[in-house]
Amino acid sequence: MDEILFVFHATPEAAVAAIRKGDIDILSDIYRPSDVEALSQDSSLNITFSLQTHYCYVAFNTRSAPLGDKQLRKAIAHLVPRQEIANKLFGGITVTPMLYETSPAFGKWHNPDVVVYPYDVTKSKEILASAGYSWTQDGKLRGPDGKILRRITFISPTQEEAPTSYEIAKLVVEEMKELGFDAYQEGVAFDSLLTRVMTERKFDIYFLCVSNLGRYPRWLYDYYHSSLDVPDGDNTPGVRDQDLDQLLYEFRFESETEDEARAAVWKAQAKTADLAARTPVYSRYQIEAFSKGWAGMIQHKGIGYFTSGAFWTYLNLHRAGTDKGGAVKIDVGGRVRTLNPLYGTGAYEQKIIGLIYDSILASDPETGDPIPYLADSWKIESADTGAAKGQRITFNLVRNASWQDGAPFTSRDIKFSMEFLKKYKIPIFLSTMERVVQVSTPDEFTVEIVMNGTSIFNLIDAGGAMIIPEHIWKNVSDWRTFQPDREPHPSKPGLTKMVGTGPFILSEEKPGEFWRLKSNPAYFKRLPLTKPEAESTRRDQPVALLNPPLIATMVVACVIVFGLLVWKRRFRG
Amino acid sequence: MGFRVYASRRIVNTIIVLLITITLQFLIFRIVPGNPIAHFISPNLPLEARQALLQMWGLDRPLHEQFFTYIYNLFSGKLGISFISQRFVSDELMERLPNTILLMGSSAILTTALGISLGVSAGSRRGTRRDIVSVTFGLLTEGLPVFFLGMLLLLTFAYYLPVATGGLINFPVAGTVSRPPPTSLPIYVLDMLWHLALPMITLVTIGFGGYTLIVRNLMIDVLTQDYILTAKAKGLDSRTIIYHHGLRSILPPISTMIGLSMSGVVGGAVITETIFSWHGVGRYLYEAVLQNDYPVMQGTFFILSLVTILSNLAVDFIYGLLDPRIRY
Numbered sequence: 043m044d045e046i047l048f049v050f051h052a053t054p055e056a057a058v059a060a061i062r063k064g065d066i067d068i069l070s071d072i073y074r075p076s077d078v079e080a081l082s083q084d085s086s087l088n089i090t091f092s093l094q095t096h097y098c099y100v101a102f103n104t105r106s107a108p109l110g111d112k113q114l115r116k117a118i119a120h121l122v123p124r125q126e127i128a129n130k131l132f133g134g135i136t137v138t139p140m141l142y143e144t145s146p147a148f149g150k151w152h153n154p155d156v157v158v159y160p161y162d163v164t165k166s167k168e169i170l171a172s173a174g175y176s177w178t179q180d181g182k183l184r185g186p187d188g189k190i191l192r193r194i195t196f197i198s199p200t201q202e203e204a205p206t207s208y209e210i211a212k213l214v215v216e217e218m219k220e221l222g223f224d225a226y227q228e229g230v231a232f233d234s235l236l237t238r239v240m241t242e243r244k245f246d247i248y249f250l251c252v253s254n255l256g257r258y259p260r261w262l263y264d265y266y267h268s269s270l271d272v273p274d275g276d277n278t279p280g281v282r283d284q285d286l287d288q289l290l291y292e293f294r295f296e297s298e299t300e301d302e303a304r305a306a307v308w309k310a311q312a313k314t315a316d317l318a319a320r321t322p323v324y325s326r327y328q329i330e331a332f333s334k335g336w337a338g339m340i341q342h343k344g345i346g347y348f349t350s351g352a353f354w355t356y357l358n359l360h361r362a363g364t365d366k367g368g369a370v371k372i373d374v375g376g377r378v379r380t381l382n383p384l385y386g387t388g389a390y391e392q393k394i395i396g397l398i399y400d401s402i403l404a405s406d407p408e409t410g411d412p413i414p415y416l417a418d419s420w421k422i423e424s425a426d427t428g429a430a431k432g433q434r435i436t437f438n439l440v441r442n443a444s445w446q447d448g449a450p451f452t453s454r455d456i457k458f459s460m461e462f463l464k465k466y467k468i469p470i471f472l473s474t475m476e477r478v479v480q481v482s483t484p485d486e487f488t489v490e491i492v493m494n495g496t497s498i499f500n501l502i503d504a505g506g507a508m509i510i511p512e513h514i515w516k517n518v519s520d521w522r523t524f525q526p527d528r529e530p531h532p533s534k535p536g537l538t539k540m541v542g543t544g545p546f547i548l549s550e551e552k553p554g555e556f557w558r559l560k561s562n563p564a565y566f567k568r569l570p571l572t573k574p575e576a577e578s579t580r581r582d583q584p585v586a587l588l589n590p591p592l593i594a595t596m597v598v599a600c601v602i603v604f605g606l607l608v609w610k611r612r613f614r615g
Numbered sequence: 616m617g618f619r620v621y622a623s624r625r626i627v628n629t630i631i632v633l634l635i636t637i638t639l640q641f642l643i644f645r646i647v648p649g650n651p652i653a654h655f656i657s658p659n660l661p662l663e664a665r666q667a668l669l670q671m672w673g674l675d676r677p678l679h680e681q682f683f684t685y686i687y688n689l690f691s692g693k694l695g696i697s698f699i700s701q702r703f704v705s706d707e708l709m710e711r712l713p714n715t716i717l718l719m720g721s722s723a724i725l726t727t728a729l730g731i732s733l734g735v736s737a738g739s740r741r742g743t744r745r746d747i748v749s750v751t752f753g754l755l756t757e758g759l760p761v762f763f764l765g766m767l768l769l770l771t772f773a774y775y776l777p778v779a780t781g782g783l784i785n786f787p788v789a790g791t792v793s794r795p796p797p798t799s800l801p802i803y804v805l806d807m808l809w810h811l812a813l814p815m816i817t818l819v820t821i822g823f824g825g826y827t828l829i830v831r832n833l834m835i836d837v838l839t840q841d842y843i844l845t846a847k848a849k850g851l852d853s854r855t856i857i858y859h860h861g862l863r864s865i866l867p868p869i870s871t872m873i874g875l876s877m878s879g880v881v882g883g884a885v886i887t888e889t890i891f892s893w894h895g896v897g898r899y900l901y902e903a904v905l906q907n908d909y910p911v912m913q914g915t916f917f918i919l920s921l922v923t924i925l926s927n928l929a930v931d932f933i934y935g936l937l938d939p940r941i942r943y
Binding site: 052053063233270272371379385387470472473525 | 655659660661662664667671697701702703769773788789790792794795796890891894898
C-alpha cells in the first residue's frame with residue numbers, strides 16, 4: 043500500500059454505515075449479530091470469521107467451602123449451557139462455545155486431551171452423587187456432611203452495564219437452582235466487581251472475559267501459580283497446587299526448548315482442567331468485513347486478518363489486479379489516546395504503532411514462531427549470570443535497515459532501547475527487562491543480550507522488545523509525557539519524532555479522528571506479494587428504496603406538506 | 616451597600632466555593648468504588664507491572680501528598696497527567712475543547728435564539744394557533760431521547776438517503792471533518808460546517824422546547840402586569856410593548872438560564888458526541904469516569920466548576936444592568 047488511513051467511529055452503527063456506504067474499506071472487531079447479518083447481505087463485502095485468543099469464563103473461589111471441593115466445581119461446570127448462551131445471546135453467530143481454557147487458537151500450545159465439561163445435567167448429578175452429595179425431599183442439595191449447602195452467590199456486572207454478562211450469570215444460576223443449589227445472582231457495578239474479585243477476594247463465583255492473550259499461554263502462570271494468589275494477583279480462584287506450580291514455572295521460566303515448554307504447558311493444562319477452578323464458556327470470533335477488490339490479506343492464527351497484530355496483511359495488501367500501490371481506509375476500532383510506543387499498549391494504538399516500529403524478530407502468522415526480521419539470524423548460548431543460569435542471545439542484524447528519517451539502524455539503537463526500558467522500569471516491558479542482565483554491541487550489526495533464566499521466552503521477549511531510535515529518544519526528559527507524534531522532527535521537515543524502522547510513516551493525524559500513514563520508500567524489506575487474485579470489482583451500492591426508515595421519513599414529509607396545504611387553504615382563505 | 620462591596624463579597628464567596636469544590640472533587644473520586652488499574656487488568660500485564668503503574672501514577676503515596684500534587688497540577692496549568700494516556704490533561708482538553716465549543720456553543724446560540732423567539736411569539740399570542748403549535752412542538756421535541764433522535768438523523772441522512780439518492784443527499788457518518796480533510800481553508804470550513812449540521816440539529820431540536828415553554832410562561836405573566844397595560848394605554852405599538860417592555864423584563868431569569876448552561880458549552884454532550892463520533896469533552900469525561908482516570912476527572916470537573924461559578928458570578932453582576940430595579 044502507498045497509504046493507510048485509520049479512522050475512528052465511536053459507535054458500531056457509524057462504522058457499519060461507513061463500510062456499507064464505501065467510506066471505509068475494512069472493519070474489524072464486529073461483535074453484534076445484527077451487524078454480521080446486515081454486512082453478510084451486502085454483496086459488495088466479504089466477511090471473515092477467525093478464532094481469536096478471547097476467552098470468557100466462570101471462576102470459583104476455591105478458598106471456601108463448598109467450592110473448595112473439586113467435584114462440586116466440576117458438577118457446576120457441567121451446568122453451564124454454552125450452546126444455549128451462544129444461540130440465545132449471540133445469535134449463534136458471533137461466538138463459539140468453549141470447552142478448553144487454552145483454546146485451539148493457541149495452535150500447538152493447545153492440549154486437546156484434557157478433561158472437559160460439556161453441558162450435561164445428568165453427568166452433574168452423577169458427579170455430585172458419587173462425591174457424597176444428596177438431595178432433600180424438596181430437592182435441596184446436601185453436602186457429604188448431610189447439611190444443606192449454604193447460599194452460593196454468583197456475582198456479575200449489572201444488567202445496565204453489561205446485559206450479556208448478566209444474562210449469562212442468570213442462565214447458570216437457573217441451572218444451579220434446578221439442581222438444588224441455593225444459588226443467587228448478584229449484579230454488581232463493574233468497578234466493585236473487580237475490587238471484590240481482584241483485591242478483596244470476596245466472591246463465590248464470577249463471570250469475566252479477557253482478550254488479546256497473545257500467542258503463548260503464558261497467562262496460565264498468572265492465572266494459576268500460587269505466588270499470584272495475592273491481592274490484585276490474577277490467581278483469583280486461589281489455586282494452590284505444588285505440582286501445577288512446578289509445571290507452570292517450568293513452562294514460563296525454565297524450558298530451554300519448545301518441546302520442553304510444550305510438554306510442561308500441556309501437563310499444566312491437564313491439571314488446570316482437572317482442578318476446574320475456572321470453566322470456559324465461550325470465545326468471541328474475530329469478525330472482519332472488507333470491501334471486495336482487495337487481495338493479499340493474511341490470516342494470523344489467533345488474531346485475524348486486519349486487527350491489531352496482523353502485521354503481514356498490511357505488508358501485502360493491494361488492490362486486486364495490481365501488484366502494489368493504492369490507499370486503504372480502515373476503521374481503527376476504538377479510541378487511540380496515545381502513540382507513545384512505550385505506553386500505548388492498547389490494541390487500537392498498537393494497530394498504528396506496530397506499523398511504524400519494527401522489532402528484532404517477527405512472528406510467523408500461522409505458527410506464531412519467531413522469524414528473522416531486523417535480525418536475520420541469532421544464536422543462543424548458555425551464560426553465567428551470577429546467581430542463576432542464563433542465556434546469551436546474539437542477534438546478527440540486517441545491514442540495510444534504516445530509521446524513517448534516514449539515520450542508520452545499528453546495534454547501538456538496540457542497546458540504547460533495552461537500557462532505556464530497564465532504567466525507567468517501563469511497566470509493560472518490566473518483566474522482560476528484569477531478566478536482561480547486560481547488552482553489548484561487539485560491532486554495528488551485532489548485539490549480545492545476556493538474560494537470566496533459560497526459557498524459550500527469553501528469545502521471544504528480547505526479540506519483541508520495542509526498539510526506539512537513540513538519536514531521538516536520548517534527549518527525552520520525561521518518557522511518560524513524551525508524545526513523539528506531536529513534536530516535529532528536529533532536522534527533517536514533514537516528519538515528526540515518531541520515527542521507527544517500520545514499513546509506514548505517520549504523515550498526518552487529527553487526534554481522535556484519523557491517522558494517516560504513508561509507505562516508507564526506504565523500507566528494508568521487499569516482501570514477496572501474494573499472487574494477484576481475480577477478485578470481482580466493488581459493485582455499486584444498490585439503491586435501497588424499500589427500507590423502512592426511508593419510507594417512514596417520506597410518509598412523515600408527505601403528511602406535513604399535506605397538512606400545511608390544508609391549513610393554508612382553510613385558515614387563510 | 617454599594618456595588619463595590621457587593622462585588623467584593625461575591626468574589627470572596629466565589630473563591631471559597633471554588634476551594635470547597637476542588638476539595639470535594641478530590642475526595643469524592645477517592646471514595647467512589649473502583650480502581651484505576653482495572654482498565655489495565657490483563658494477563659498480558661503481570662502483577663508487578665500493574666504495581667509499577669500504580670507507583671507511576673502516585674497512588675501509592677499518602678492521601679495528603681496526593682492532594683497537594685493534585686492542587687499543584689490544577690494551578691500549574693497542566694491539570695495533571697492522565698493515567699490512561701500519560702498525556703497532560705490540559706493538552707487533551709485543548710484538543711477537544713474547540714470541537715466542543717463549536718458544537719455546544721453554536722447549538723446553545725441557536726437553541727436560545729429559537730427558544731426565546733418562539734416563546735415570545737407564543738406568549739404574546741396566547742391561545743392562538745401559533746401558541747398551540749409552538750407549545751406542542753416544544754413539548755414533543757423536549758421529550759425525545761437524544762440518542763433516538765441522533766441515531767435517526769445519522770442513519771437517515773448519513774446512510775439511507777445517500778444510498779437511495781446516489782449521494783445527492785450525503786451527510787457524513789462521523790467526525791468533525793472529512794478523512795482526510797480538504798486542504799483549502801474555505802472548503803475546510805464548509806466541510807466542518809457540513810459535519811456540524813446533524814449533531815447541531817439534534818441538540819437544537821432537543822433543547823429549544825425548554826426555552827420556548829419557560830419564556831412563553833414568563834411572557835404571559837409579564838404581559839398581565841400593570842405597566843404593560845399602561846404602555847398599551849399610552850398607545851405604544853405591540854412590537855415595542857412585547858420586546859422593549861415585556862422581553863426586557865424577563866431577561867434576568869433568562870440570563871440565569873443561559874448562565875447555568877455555560878458549563879454545558881464547555882462540558883459537551885456525551886451522547887451526541889458518541890453518536891456522531893465528535894471528538895469532544897463530553898465523551899472524554901465520560902470515558903474518564905468509566906476508567907477511573909482521576910486526573911482527567913479532576914481536571915475536567917475543575918474547568919467545568921470554574922466556568923459554572925464564574926458564569927453565576929457574571930450573571931449576578933449583569934442582573935443590575937438588566938433590571939434597573941435591582942440595587943446593591
